[in-house]
Amino acid sequence: MSRQSSRTLAGYLLLSPYLLLFLLFLIFPLVFGLWLSFMKYELISPHPPRWIGVANYTEAFHDKYFWKALWVTTIFVVISVPITIVLSLAIASGLERLGARRQNLYRLAIFLPSMLTITVVGILWRWFYEAEFGLINSLLAEIHIGKIPWLLTPNWAMASIIIMTIWWTIGAPVIILQAGLKQIPEAFYEAASLDGAVGFRRFFSITLPLLRPVLLFVSVTTIIGAFQIFGQPFLVTSGGPERSTLVMMQYIYGVAFNDYRLGYGAAMSWLLFLVIGLVTIFQFLIFKEN
Amino acid sequence: MARKFSVEILMLLAAVLCILPVALIFLTAFKPDVEIIHFHGLLPKLWTTENFHQIFTQSEDIPIFRWLGNSLLISTSVTLLVLVVDSLAAYALARLELPGRKWIFSLILATMMVPGQILLVPVYLILSKLHWLDTPLALIVPAGAGAFGVFLLHQFFKGIPRELEEAAELDGCSPLGIYWHIMLPLSRPALATLAIFAFVASWNDFLNPMVFLDSIDRYTLPVGVALFQSSYAAEYGLTLAACVICTLPIILVFLAFHKHIIKGIAAGGLKE
Numbered sequence: 262m263s264r265q266s267s268r269t270l271a272g273y274l275l276l277s278p279y280l281l282l283f284l285l286f287l288i289f290p291l292v293f294g295l296w297l298s299f300m301k302y303e304l305i306s307p308h309p310p311r312w313i314g315v316a317n318y319t320e321a322f323h324d325k326y327f328w329k330a331l332w333v334t335t336i337f338v339v340i341s342v343p344i345t346i347v348l349s350l351a352i353a354s355g356l357e358r359l360g361a362r363r364q365n366l367y368r369l370a371i372f373l374p375s376m377l378t379i380t381v382v383g384i385l386w387r388w389f390y391e392a393e394f395g396l397i398n399s400l401l402a403e404i405h406i407g408k409i410p411w412l413l414t415p416n417w418a419m420a421s422i423i424i425m426t427i428w429w430t431i432g433a434p435v436i437i438l439q440a441g442l443k444q445i446p447e448a449f450y451e452a453a454s455l456d457g458a459v460g461f462r463r464f465f466s467i468t469l470p471l472l473r474p475v476l477l478f479v480s481v482t483t484i485i486g487a488f489q490i491f492g493q494p495f496l497v498t499s500g501g502p503e504r505s506t507l508v509m510m511q512y513i514y515g516v517a518f519n520d521y522r523l524g525y526g527a528a529m530s531w532l533l534f535l536v537i538g539l540v541t542i543f544q545f546l547i548f549k550e551n
Numbered sequence: 552m553a554r555k556f557s558v559e560i561l562m563l564l565a566a567v568l569c570i571l572p573v574a575l576i577f578l579t580a581f582k583p584d585v586e587i588i589h590f591h592g593l594l595p596k597l598w599t600t601e602n603f604h605q606i607f608t609q610s611e612d613i614p615i616f617r618w619l620g621n622s623l624l625i626s627t628s629v630t631l632l633v634l635v636v637d638s639l640a641a642y643a644l645a646r647l648e649l650p651g652r653k654w655i656f657s658l659i660l661a662t663m664m665v666p667g668q669i670l671l672v673p674v675y676l677i678l679s680k681l682h683w684l685d686t687p688l689a690l691i692v693p694a695g696a697g698a699f700g701v702f703l704l705h706q707f708f709k710g711i712p713r714e715l716e717e718a719a720e721l722d723g724c725s726p727l728g729i730y731w732h733i734m735l736p737l738s739r740p741a742l743a744t745l746a747i748f749a750f751v752a753s754w755n756d757f758l759n760p761m762v763f764l765d766s767i768d769r770y771t772l773p774v775g776v777a778l779f780q781s782s783y784a785a786e787y788g789l790t791l792a793a794c795v796i797c798t799l800p801i802i803l804v805f806l807a808f809h810k811h812i813i814k815g816i817a818a819g820g821l822k823e
Contacts, residue, residue, distance in 0.1 A: 265648065271726040272647030279640035279701060280655075286696035287662055290673035297673060355562045358555070363562075369809055370566035372816075373573050376805050378755035380773040381794040384780050385572055388787050394588045396575075428569065433816050440817035478819075481664075489668045492757050496777060510668055510758075517672050518762055527672045534669045541664065 298528035304521035317528035327529060329504055330512040331536070333419075337508060338487045341423045345483055346476070348427065349434035354464070356435070357442050368439070372432030379429075383496030386425040387412075390497070412498055415505030422493050422506050429493075430486070434479045441475030442468070477548040481541055488537050509533050573798075580792040587787045602792035615796060617768055618775035623800075625687050625760075625771060626753040629694040633749040634742060637700035642730045644701070645708035646716070656705070659698045675762060689763040690771070694753060700745045703818070707741035708734055744815040747808050754801060772797045 298317055302310040321327045352371065356364050374382070389396045390411035398408045411421045449467050469476075491510035494500050500507030509529070517526025579587055580602055582595040606613055643649060644656050674693055675684070683689045715737075716729050724732065735742070760771045770778065776797050780790045805812065 268647050268726060269649060272643040272649040275639040275730070276643040276649065279636040279695070282636060282692065282695040283659065286674060286693040287670070290670045290677060291665070294669060294673035352562070352565050355558050358558050359562060367562050367566040368813065370570040372813065373805065374569055376751065376801050377573070377798060378773040379757045380777040381576065381798050384790050384794055385576060396590055399590045428572070436813055436816045437819065485666050489666050523672050523676060530669050530672055534666060537666050
């Protein structure tokens with residue numbers, strides 16, 4: 262055997278363990294899930310699975326709880342993502358002005374919450390938000406401010422979920438944006454200061470445009486993550502009150518694994534995938550145009 | 552000057568707001584319940600290990616050491632699996648002449664944009680057909696399919712000078728020998744980063760173990776502690792002590808490897 266073909270053979274051999282897992286647990290489930298979404302596939306039903314065409318999709322379009330969950334998820338994304346990005350950009354720029362030691366220390370502190378599992382985050386914030394003897398209301402009482410009905414009314418429940426999510430997830434955007442800021446050559450700023458651009462003008466005319474690829478990455482990954490929110494409402498509000506925090510993933514989870522309607526669950530997964538895909542493409546177009 | 556000072560204050564505030572709740576988990580777990588309901592300050596007035604004692608003695612209801620063992624087994628296995636299959640694949644894709652290599656690599660990269668939720672229902676059915684549900688395999692094997700590690704190591708391998716390999720080849724070293732004797736030893740930083748990310752992601756995973764595991768004895772810590780808090784919801788001291796056990800290993804990993812973690816996350820954003 263020639264050297265060339267033996268290297269090719271070796272290559273495929275070394276690639277094959279990963280490729281096998283990749284095909285079996287990533288590519289195949291993608292296709293299989295699409296096929297499932299056209300099936301009536303109910304685990305506890307006495308009838309075998311059968312092809313029902315687009316019936317799962319038409320069911321979703323007439324399912325008011327599907328629309329409610331999609332609406333709730335969208336509200337969460339639309340409010341939490343811009344706050345996360347603006348706040349992380351502000352923190353990243355602020356950190357850049359500190360000395361190296363404090364920069365590193367503060368960055369570690371800000372990233373620490375992201376290392377926690379959602380179970381711990383959920384338990385912690387349930388305690389903070391508890392109406393009677395929760396930590397936040399206790400502290401507010403000390404300074405004679407009335408109790409806030411954190412998890413008790415729809416709007417406050419959504420606000421609670423958003424606040425804890427930002428606390429939990431802000432670390433990675435801060436790190437990525439700060440690394441992006443460090444890549445902007447000092448020369449650009451020197452040239453700008455000769456032209457008299459300082460402060461906010463400097464930020465909008467130099468920093469933001471040069472940061473665009475990094476901002477695109479942060480915004481795409483943050484939005485993909487936000488659309489898939491699950492643990493926060495599942496553990497802290499159970500989706501309530503009045504379904505005001507019942508997000509898509511919790512609805513899909515309930516349909517697929519409490520009601521065992523896997524076909525319908527797969528169809529809604531694909532609809533959510535479609536929404537995420539369209540929003541992602543939209544972001545690429547916007548960032549390209551400007 | 553005043554502006555510089557206010558930036559300092561704001562950044563300190565951000566850091567404190569982030570770290571304080573984490574500190575509260577650890578401090579409050581050592582408080583008696585009275586002090587939790589009537590909050591009087593960060594530190595316990597009366598330090599007590601009662602909460603931990605109660606968890607450890609209720610191993611019938613709360614098999615927390617079983618869960619700890621399950622989590623350790625699963626996360627360690629995932630880490631080893633990911634390191635082995637990803638490094639082999641990344642080496643093959645970065646260095647060996649494979650027809651269709653570009654096409655395969657693009658396909659792998661494209662899946663990094665695929666939201667994980669889409670796989671939940673179909674993977675559940677695949678695992679059920681394999682009779683892997685409610686076993687550690689359900690959480691170990693599918694975790695080897697992720698593209699992040701292949702991407703990370705591929706970028707790293709490409710930066711290693713070819714001269715080293717050519718010299719080894721002249722000495723009659725096989726591709727597998729080059730992988731073992733040259734690529735792996737030179738890639739320790741990247742391998743460490745990947746190992747930490749794989750371990751932490753597996754340790755913290757909540758949705759997959761909740762869907763794929765059934766028996767309380769087989770739960771991982773996050774799922775077990777979540778179940779436990781639903782029946783002991785009002786006993787914050789107890790649930791927070793459980794949180795300490797769940798969090799401590801991750802905090803240790805973070806303290807030991809924070810440089811790798813920060814670098815790994817920053818690299819993800821800049822490779823676009």
